[in-house]
Amino acid sequence: MNQEKGILFEKSYQESLKEKFFYADADPDHGKRIFLDNSGGSLRLKKAVEAKCAAEMFPDCPERIHERSLYLKGLVEEGTNEILKIVFGAKSGALITELTASQTMFQAIGTILENVKEGTNAVTSAIEHPSAYDAMQYYCDKTGRDFRVVPANKVTGGIDADEVMKYVDKNTCALSIMAASNISGNIMDIAEIARRAKEINPNIYIISDAVQHAPHAIMDVEALGVDVMNFAPYKFFGVRGCGFAYVSERVAAMKHHKLLAKSQNVWELGTSTPGNFDAMMEVIQYVCEIGKDAGKTGDKRELFQAGMHRIHLQERALLSRMLDGTEEVPGLRQIEGVHVYVDTQDITNRDLIAAIGIDGIGFTECVAEYQKRGITVYERINTSVYSKRIVEALGLEGAIRVSPMHCQGEEDIDQFLRITKNIADKFKR
Numbered sequence: 085m086n087q088e089k090g091i092l093f094e095k096s097y098q099e100s101l102k103e104k105f106f107y108a109d110a111d112p113d114h115g116k117r118i119f120l121d122n123s124g125g126s127l128r129l130k131k132a133v134e135a136k137c138a139a140e141m142f143p144d145c146p147e148r149i150h151e152r153s154l155y156l157k158g159l160v161e162e163g164t165n166e167i168l169k170i171v172f173g174a175k176s177g178a179l180i181t182e183l184t185a186s187q188t189m190f191q192a193i194g195t196i197l198e199n200v201k202e203g204t205n206a207v208t209s210a211i212e213h214p215s216a217y218d219a220m221q222y223y224c225d226k227t228g229r230d231f232r233v234v235p236a237n238k239v240t241g242g243i244d245a246d247e248v249m250k251y252v253d254k255n256t257c258a259l260s261i262m263a264a265s266n267i268s269g270n271i272m273d274i275a276e277i278a279r280r281a282k283e284i285n286p287n288i289y290i291i292s293d294a295v296q297h298a299p300h301a302i303m304d305v306e307a308l309g310v311d312v313m314n315f316a317p318y319k320f321f322g323v324r325g326c327g328f329a330y331v332s333e334r335v336a337a338m339k340h341h342k343l344l345a346k347s348q349n350v351w352e353l354g355t356s357t358p359g360n361f362d363a364m365m366e367v368i369q370y371v372c373e374i375g376k377d378a379g380k381t382g383d384k385r386e387l388f389q390a391g392m393h394r395i396h397l398q399e400r401a402l403l404s405r406m407l408d409g410t411e412e413v414p415g416l417r418q419i420e421g422v423h424v425y426v427d428t429q430d431i432t433n434r435d436l437i438a439a440i441g442i443d444g445i446g447f448t449e450c451v452a453e454y455q456k457r458g459i460t461v462y463e464r465i466n467t468s469v470y471s472k473r474i475v476e477a478l479g480l481e482g483a484i485r486v487s488p489m490h491c492q493g494e495e496d497i498d499q500f501l502r503i504t505k506n507i508a509d510k511f512k513r
Contacts, residue, residue: 087397087400087432088430088431088432089400089401089404089431090397090398090399090400090401090402090403090404090431091394091397091398091400091401092398092401092402092493092494093398093490093493095493095494097377098398098491098492098493099493101374101490101491102491102492102493104129104130104131104370104491105127105128105129105130105321105491106127106128106130106133107119107127107128108127108491108492115458116458117455117458117459117460118458118459118460118492118496118499118500119460119489120459120460120461120486120487120488120492120496120500121460121461121462121485121487122299122319122436122487122488122489123266123296123319123437123462123485123487124319124462124485124487125318125319125324126299126318126319126320126321126322126489127321127489127491128321128322128323129321129322129366129367129370131366131369131370132317132321132322132323132363132364132366132367132370133323133363134366135359135362135363135365135366136323136359136360136362136363137359138359138362139156139159139357139358139359139362140359142156144156145355146159146160146355146356146358147355156358157358159358159359159361159362159365160356160358160361162361162365163358163360163361163362163364163365164179164361166364166365166368166384167179167328167361167364167368168330169385170368170384170385170388171298171303171315171328171364171368171388172303172304172305172313172330173302173303173304173305173306173307173385173389174305174306174330175306176332176333177305177330177331177332177333177335177336178330178331178333178335178336178349178350178351179328179329179330179331179351179352180192180314180328180329180330180331180351181326181327181328181351181352181356181360182326182327182329183325183326183327184316184326184327185215185293185295185314185315185316185327185328185329186213186214186215186327187215187327188314188327188328188329189213189215189216189219189291189293189312189314189329190215190219190222191329191340191341191351192291192312192314192329192331192335193216193219193220193223193258193260193291193312194219194222194223195331195335195338195339195340196257196258196289196291196311196312196335196338197220197223197224197226197227197229197257197258198223198226198227199338199339199340200257200258200289202255202257202287203229203255203256203257203258203285203288204229204230204255204257205224205229205230205231205232205253205255205256205257206220206223206224206229206230206231206232206256206257206258206259206260207232207233207234207248207251207252207256207258207259207260208220208221208231208232208233208234208259208260208261209233209234209235209236209243209248209260209261209262210233210234210235210236210473210474210477211236211241211242211243211262211265211267211474211477211478212260212261212262212293212474213262213266213293213295213296214469214470214473215293216260216262216291216293217260217473220258220260229257232251232256233251234247234248234250234251234261235247235477236477236478238426238478238479239426239428240268240270240426240428241265241267241268241269241270241425241426241428241439241478242265242268242270242271242272242433243261243262243272243277245273245276245277245280248261248277248280248281249280249281249284252280252281252284252285252288253284253285254284254285255285256281256284256285256288257285257287257288257289258288258289258290258291259277259278259281259288259289259290259291260291260292260293260312261274261277261291261292262292262293262294262296262297263292263293263294263296263297263298263303263313264294264296264297264300264301264435265296265426265437266295266296266437266464266474266485267425267426267437267439267464267474267475267478267483267485268425268426268434268437268439268478269403269434269435269436269437269438269487270426270428270433270434271297271301271433271434271435272292274290274292274308274309274310275307275308275309277290278290278308278309278310279309282309289311289312289335290308290309290310290311290312291310291311291312291313292308292310292312292313293313293314294313294314294315295314295315295316295319296319296435297435298315298316298319298320299315299319299320299321299489300392300395300396300399300435300436301392301393301395301396301435302388302389302392302393302396303315305330305332310330310332311331311332311334311335312329312330312331312332312335313329313330314327314328314329314330315327315328315329316328317360317363317364317367320364320367321367321370322363322364322366322367323359323360323363325357325360326357326360326364328364331351333349336348336349336351337349341353368384368388370391371387371388371391371392371395372384372387372388372391373391374390374391374394374395375387375388375389375390375391375392375393375394376390376391377394378390378391378394395490398490399435399436399488399489399490400431400432400434400436402436402488402490402492402493402494402497403431403434403436403438404431405494405497405498406438406486406488406497406500406501407424407427407431407438409501410498412498413498413501413502414501414505415501416438416440416501416504419501419504419505419508420508420512421442421443421444421508421509421511421512422440422441422442422443422504422505422508423440423441423442423443424438424439424440425439425440425441425478425480425483426439426478426480436487436488436489436490437485437486437487438485438486438487439464439480439483439484439485439486440483440484440486440504441482441483441484442484442504442507442508442511443508443511443512444511444512445507445511447463447465447482447483447484448463448465450463450484450507451463451484453507453510454484454503454507457503457506457507458503459499459500459503461484461485461486461487462484462485463482463483463484463485464482464483464485465481465482465483466480466481466482486500488500
């Protein structure tokens with residue numbers, strides 16, 4: 085079967101998935117709207133929110149030995165195991181838990197650069213999220229290392245392996261490249277980048293921010309050869325207030341913030357929040373059910389992989405429709421006055437994101453025009469401290485980021501396209 089343009093879910097199945105999320109088609113106070121800012125968060129899986137709420141109701145401490153405490157402690161232990169083995173595909177290593185994924189990145193990068201004595205430089209890219217970019221720069225400054233930045237490919241919106249190797253040498257102690265761009269959706273070839281970097285320096289530490297990529301495709305830290313990878317549950321159908329990161333065995337054993345009485349590879353500080361783990365286990369189960377529905381069998385990791393693969397194919401089909409439209413509804417590439425930035429004809433290496441602009445109207449004003457018409461999107465512009473470096477690295481002043489989700493369907497995309505044409509026509513010069 086040709087999968088270059090993806091494979092849509094059956095409409096009834098897609099609608100059944102959407103029913104599993106809160107407020108998929110309307111805000112309870114502000115009315116109907118199509119939420120297309122799933123890169124800034126994601127629609128919330130009902131069972132994930134309900135699981136967190138249920139665990140939060142109990143006053144019991146997971147560190148006690150009575151029945152309810154043991155149950156809550158079990159959620160943390162089971163959740164830790166599932167996140168490491170099923171989501172990350174890790175066979176060893178440890179889990180960092182923080183309030184945000186950004187905090188996990190600072191924690192991991194700081195630990196590596198402060199513990200590793202060899203190496204005079206560290207490398208990252210111009211399009212990294214500030215949590216990875218700033219952490220690398222901060223700890224390079226703190227440890228007296230040269231901070232090197234790989235420029236972006238302004239055509240694809242990604243980071244090319246050949247370009248990365250121009251900045252990596254035998255004295256590079258750490259390399260941080262994000263798994264996918266949060267502007268262009270371009271997916272980086274982390275496995276190839278890691279392989280080639282290790283040919284130059286076998287002891288190099290490979291770090292990859294997967295916050296953007298995790299909700300769209302499979303993470304496999306073993307296959308990728310990374311030492312650090314993180315994700316944010318609130319962007320992965322789950323809840324806010326927690327971030328998770330995998331660290332490899334050699335990073336886990338490094339001296340890091342910990343309670344002195346705990347074993348060396350323990351990274352949690354204080355009592356964990358059981359509801360955060362239970363919520364993530366509901367997300368995992370949801371993805372596994374999609375894998376089962378696709379006719380796959382096997383253990384939980386295999387079902388999770390199958391589910392994420394099926395999600396990726398659905399999202400590729402939605403991206404194809406959004407870009408090229410149909411005979412009835414023109415796509416973004418066909419609407420006069422609309423520009424799709426860092427666009428590539430081959431969409432097999434892209435997540436479900438489009439960066440666009442419309443002639444005659446500024447990005448922030450355009451987002452407001454969408455909002456008036458019941459579409460929620462977001463602008464990434466060079467006046468934002470979060471976006472300036474990234475959009476300028478892509479040769480842009482800004483972009484409207486459009487990011488649907490797998491549970492949304494053809495009608496959602498078509499309505500967005502109709503409204504886009506309406507806005508473009510209104511501001512046509």
